[in-house]
Amino acid sequence: AQTVTQSQPEMSVQEAETVTLSCTYDTSESDYYLFWYKQPPSRQMILVIRQEAYKQQNATENRFSVNFQKAAKSFSLKISDSQLGDAAMYFCAYRAYNNNDMRFGAGTRLTVKP
Amino acid sequence: DTAVSQTPKYLVTQMGNDKSIKCEQNLGHDTMYWYKQDSKKFLKIMFSYNNKELIINETVPNRFSPKSPDKAHLNLHINSLELGDSAVYFCASSPKHGGKRNEQFFGPGTRLTVL
Numbered sequence: 233a234q235t236v237t238q239s240q241p242e243m244s245v246q247e248a249e250t251v252t253l254s255c256t257y258d259t260s261e262s263d264y265y266l267f268w269y270k271q272p273p274s275r276q277m278i279l280v281i282r283q284e285a286y287k288q289q290n291a292t293e294n295r296f297s298v299n300f301q302k303a304a305k306s307f308s309l310k311i312s313d314s315q316l317g318d319a320a321m322y323f324c325a326y327r328a329y330n331n332n333d334m335r336f337g338a339g340t341r342l343t344v345k346p
Numbered sequence: 347d348t349a350v351s352q353t354p355k356y357l358v359t360q361m362g363n364d365k366s367i368k369c370e371q372n373l374g375h376d377t378m379y380w381y382k383q384d385s386k387k388f389l390k391i392m393f394s395y396n397n398k399e400l401i402i403n404e405t406v407p408n409r410f411s412p413k414s415p416d417k418a419h420l421n422l423h424i425n426s427l428e429l430g431d432s433a434v435y436f437c438a439s440s441p442k443h444g445g446k447r448n449e450q451f452f453g454p455g456t457r458l459t460v461l
Contacts, residue, residue: 269452271387275434277452321387327448332377332440333402334450336389 236326238337245314246345252299253309253340255324263329266300266307271339272320280322283307285329311342319344349373350453352437358459359427367422367456369437377401378420379450380412381436389436395420396442424458432460 236257245251257266268280283291283300290298295312311318324337350371359365371378379394379402393412394402400412409425424431437453 265448275455275457277436277438277455279449279451282449323389331402332379332394332396332448332450334379334391339387339389 236324236335236337238322238324238340240340241338242341242343244343244345245311245318247314247316249314250310250312251314251342253311253322253324253342255307255309255337257305257307257324257326257335259305259326259328261328265327265329266298267325267327267334268296268298268307268309269323269325269336270318270320271323272317277323281309314344316344316346318342350437350439350451352435352453352456354456355454356457356459358461360461361427361429363427364423364425365427365458366424367435367437367458369420369422369453370418371437371439371451371453372418373439373441373451375439375451376417376442377440378414379438379440380420380422381438381452382406383434383436383455385433393420393422427458427460429460432458434458 264285266283270278270280281293297310299308321339323339327334353368377396380392383389395414411423413421434455436455438450440448440450
């Protein structure tokens with residue numbers, strides 16, 4: 233079974249600074265997808281960024297980027313120039329290529345200090 | 347224009363009651379899902395439906411039953427509610443089953459409180 237581990241229950245960052253959220257996963261599949269979702273206090277689950285395992289290049293979406301290390305099964309999220317609106321729970325998620333069974337980590341609560 | 351909508355957003359009920367949560371998506375997606383998020387924020391898939399066929403059925407109690415009247419709807423019916431059922435329930439949808447770039451879109455969640 234695939235498992236997703238987020239070892240940081242809480243993180244904090246100063247506004248305008250950079251923070252990195254960690255995620256590791258366990259799988260025997262060779263083709264899969266990894267995601268970071270953001271859940272603000274509104275509860276809405278918002279997709280932040282996705283990475284296809286077959287791509288070596290790290291995904292980037294504006295201030296959000298990932299460091300994908302396939303051999304190490306690591307998928308960290310870097311948030312640059314942190315903003316107050318980035319404060320939320322962040323979930324790392326895994327999905328194998330040929331099914332819809334999305335596995336989530338336990339989440340990291342990010343606090344942004346003004 | 348909410349892509350995935352759920353009703354109600356909040357549901358407070360007594361133990362032993364039967365309740366339903368409705369979900370609708372207007373994205374034309376083939377697959378819909380139900381997730382449960384517990385008090386510790388852990389998010390776990392419960393069911394998914396593809397063209398009215400149950401694909402995933404995690405080890406949830408049979409008091410929970412998904413009902414899909416059509417491709418755009420996947421309702422969650424819960425019988426004999428228990429205290430441990432209190433959680434936030436999320437509906438989601440995706441274009442198809444598996445495959446490339448099959449992103450899941452989430453609804454706003456329904457907070458269920460069982461007293």
